[in-house]
Amino acid sequence: MNEVPRFSENFRGLQIEFKLLGGFAVRSPTGEAPILPTAKTRLLAAYLALSAGQYQARSKLCALFWEDRGAEQARASLRNALAAIRAVLGDHILIANREAVMLDPNFVCTDVDELKSLMGRTSATAEAETARRLAAELLEGLTVSGEELTEWLEFERTRCRNLSEALLSKTAEQLAEHGDEAAAVALAQQLVALDPFREKSHRLLMRLYARQGERSLAAAQFQTCRQLLADELGTAPSPQTVALAHELSLDATPTREARRLEVAPSPIQQKAARGADTDFRISIAVLPFLRPVEDADQSFLAEGLAEDLINELSRHKDFLVIARQSTFAFGAGPRLAEHAAQALDVRYVLTGNLRRRGDDLSLGVQLIDTATHRTVWAERYARKLEELFAVQDEIVGLIITAVDAEVRSSERERALRKLPETMDAWEFFHRGLWHVYNFSMDQIEAAEHYFRRATELNPRFALGHAGLAQAAVVRVVWQMSDDIPATLESGLVHARHAVALDGAHPYPHVMLGRLLTCRGELGLAHDHLRIATELNPSYAHAHYAVAQVHIWSGQPAEALPHIDRAIRFSPRDPLLSMFMTVRSVCLFLMGDMTGAEAAARAAIGRQARESWSRLGLAAALVESGRTDEARAAVAEAKALMPNLSIANLDNLIGRMASAPRQRIIEALQRAGLQSCRKKSFNLISQRIALQHSVID
Template identity: 50%
Template sequence: MGESVPAHDRASPTTDRGPFELCLLGGFSLRDAAGQPVELPTRKCELLLAYLAMPAGRLHGRDKLAALFWSDRDEEQARGSLRKALSSLRAALGPQALGGDRDAVTLDPAALAVDADRLASLASNPAGIVEGAAPLWRYGEFLESRPSASAEFSDWLTFERTRCRNLAQTVLEGMALRLADAGDLSQAQSVGQRLLAIDNLREESHRLLMRLYARAGERSRALAQFQGCRELLKRELGVEPSQETVRLSRQIASDAASAGDAAVRPADGSGSPAARETAPSWPTERPRGLSIAVLPFAGKSDGEQDFLANGISQDIITELSRQRDFLVIAPQSTVGYGSGAGEAGIAARDLDVRYILAGSVRRGGDQLRVAVQLIDASGDRCVWAERYDRPAQDVFDLQDEVVRRIIANIDAEVRAAERESAARKRPENLDAWELFHRGMWHAYRFTRDDHQLAQGHFERALELEPGFSLPYAGLAYVCLSAVTWHFTTDVGQTLGAGIAQAEKALALDAGDAFSHVVLGRLLTFIGERPRGAHHLSMAIDLSPSFAQAYFGMAQLHFWSGRPREALHHIGQAVRLNPRDPLGSMFMTLQSFCHYWLDDFAAAEAAARRATALNARETWSRLGLAAALVALGRAEEAMTVIAEARRMDQGLTVASFDAVVGQVPDDLRQRVYSALRQAGLG
């Protein structure tokens, strides 16, 4: 048992034997339905099977496969090598596993179960890991230690490795949070360590581990994690941790000090005035803004695919150009560059941009695949990769859908990277553009101190550039945030000041979607819903991929008494940017919509997702408490309200009403009654 069975010695599998098991994460292994290892004769056969299986069911031209795997041979020899390799795969998997004709080959999806496919399923539904199995789940690099067959194969391999790495990070992060919520902090920490091992330069993974250690009372260990992160970033990238990571370190140290843990000190040296005066300098780099070049997408050198590849890259350029704060290089300037990821660094230097988008279009039978990679040239790292497999019946609908999804992901990833980059720098080194993004970084922290810092950065940006519209929009957003998070006692005056700032922003740039969203949401708060709808619609027209525009429209529908329509727009917002800084608010509004529709279990689930996204905000807890009361779990609801009151001691039904007073009265009274039953005065 357990010995490899050479492919040429195997009887052909019959249909009742079930699929083979192909493992590509961590290397390559193939097992039959009985769990016996299956040995393929060459590494090229292994790579060929992996390529055909990702995903199975696609048609691949024989000429393309021959050139992809045997580019060092002439055409006749390459075709002969391909025939021999396909014969070996048929001997291993059975004659029915491979189909096609003289010109193309396909792998039957029913012949194999592929671990990379299961990874993608888990990423879309982390709860799919059965209870107790999380400690056993492991991730290995896609086709680890396998040599490349050609330059084009290297591009495919880089893409798949990045995609699988991103999927694994999503899965492990979700697993760690679920384990922590279930009270199994030891296993949650173990999963967090596995997450960090995938990419030890990813600060989000360090922060998750710090929170898990602190939650378990291991504050010294949490601060040691910060120190290790700081030293690693300095050594490998020459940068300090982001402000978010430093802030978390200080918060953990402060919590430790209040608990009397004298052995714990802030790891960044902020525990003494002398240390604060000698704080390390933040590394600087020449600002580039949201500058991006879209390299020509690779087709197959035939008319239809070249047409589609060119159409997709042109549409991406056009849609990105609609974003006022994106500097998009004209397509004439990128035409000389190849489509591979290896061209990104060269193109970024030549074109003086920070971000590069590269992609390809391939057709197999009646299926089309579009693969894209977003590269941050400042660190020479692929920060996002995805592929889109769609039926090819209607090329134009396919093109529109794929472009829309790509734009949404680019917009989210690039803006997040800009905020993180600005947060790394010392304020005196920031220009007006960076001050705006530094301000938004603070604004999205949703604390009183950050609210004041954000306002200061926006005001400083206007001192440097009085004609720059975005800082005015930022000041308007600060007013909106002040009302939302109870940072003001005069709601009416604050909303009025925010509307005035948003109108100044639009007077300077009527085509800025963010300004329209902020104004639309402010107008919704004061009950001017027709004007609010106009500006939110304008935002969607100007930037169809901007998730916060759909969230604003969802708020407007909710406040207008249309919870079903609100749920539709929330769904769009989540699809466009599941990692939006307002993600917890997306889920909280979804919770209240479900509550209004008497689906209390869904309301509870959405509220819990919101608290998982932002553990220190109160709105999601109000939604959770209301749902729990409706489900007959008043004692749990009282615990939730007590947590919310510890976060905001001024939280009352009256303070809640000051914000949502324009919401229909029947819902407000239902929610207020539930909150009073949960102990909110």
């Protein structure tokens, strides 16, 4: 019998690297690569590595990996597999007791962790080879048996695939910015191969080809994209893709079939638009959560969670939620999503699976866009059964917050794909939202155009008027107007009209509250923002606005919980850097300079060219006695905003309570910010676009 290869004794106790993308391998710090003896043992090691530091119940592992065996035989198989892992990788790597096991996170690292880390560092540039390596499929070549194990692997592969596509896209764009077009082209080609229906990938490749002078290749890529969409999805390229073709002077004349598709929306497009045509709401159905047949006693949990989600989603004015009496008739689980969506005439389906192993409960949730056959969001939650009822509201809240954010992002992207002549008021509004979150003068003007079109199509559409109010907020706060008072008054007119049309929707109240804050009417602003948070307790922008009112009122301690809720409720928000900057100001005013510095640096890390966060950093540093560092932070802010001065800053915080306003100004004066007198603070639109670019 051949001896199992194992690490030499010299390297016991050192960190072991798990290569899980593109197959399975383990390596020591010196490159030794022993092989675990069986496919099941390798899969178990991968499962434990992906959850290193988290105990996994032995009963759960037995049911997951050896579901076809009796309890005693399964436990014996688990013991043998764990013994093999110890023998090959070392005793130190496993932490175990009679009930559960885990891999020690101090001695384990994975390439999946590397992938997550790179995506979390927005300012970092990955090497092309690193991005290419991390785009491989999770545990490629490993096959599994058993429904639950197959489900787990598919779920994790989808999550890794989404991360790797985002990393490839980001790295290709960064390489192109640094002049390495050849490497960028190679990554863009890989990106197109991974997801041929992602138009942004095709556009990136078209731009890169044109940049290299290969116009024929750019034109061929456009034709490939157009033909693929027509053949497979029955749709035409988005206006963005067609506009790029014209910009690059490519032949964008559609074929006869493509011309027909551009004029007449496909059945999928027609069906997906019907709900919005009638009542301007996002249509969604919540199916019961799938549970194993043998866990009949858990049906009340599976149905109860789904019913709670239905009730909570129904509180959101933008969602048309199908009642449980209709959705529960279709049964449970993701496999029924498209059938249920067709029968119920909805676009989105929320569903998942619920599994119990002893005292452990696992909940997997998926949000499916049935019009594009894509899972747009997926997450997994694990709790002890005894904790379920205590944390059920928390889990439902987390799911609702994530679904709300993902659906709204999806709707904005969907609106961008439509030709203006085929758009309704709802879609004009969401297209306007996409532009307003780009924070540049030309984008704000485009947003105002689409918001006006929404109100022209339906004068009683409250969200269109609220959108015009939001555009006014951007112009006032970032001083993108030659007549700030007139812009403020115009925004207030639209905001008040939106509230009058639909006072049960939180968005108009938030816009009215923010404009009232700008005018210094803090009591009335707080009243409207309180209504917004009552209408939708998980609305991040409402809590962000409440935090601002408290800061302007000289109440930083009251502001802090609200800004923390905003960050928790929308961790990928287009305004996240501003959320973190407001948090920095709160902590600064409360005397916590360490926390203020950390929050400001987090904001800078989120948006590398963000300037307001650098002022927050400078204030915290100067109060900590680090004047040279504070002056450097102010210099960086002025490099991004050449007109920055105390006078211009006071245009924004002039209506703040006297004590916090004076403290901020004095700190920044000590940090070197000069008191140049300006009437208004006109930010350069290109810099604003760089500072507040929307997270893709």
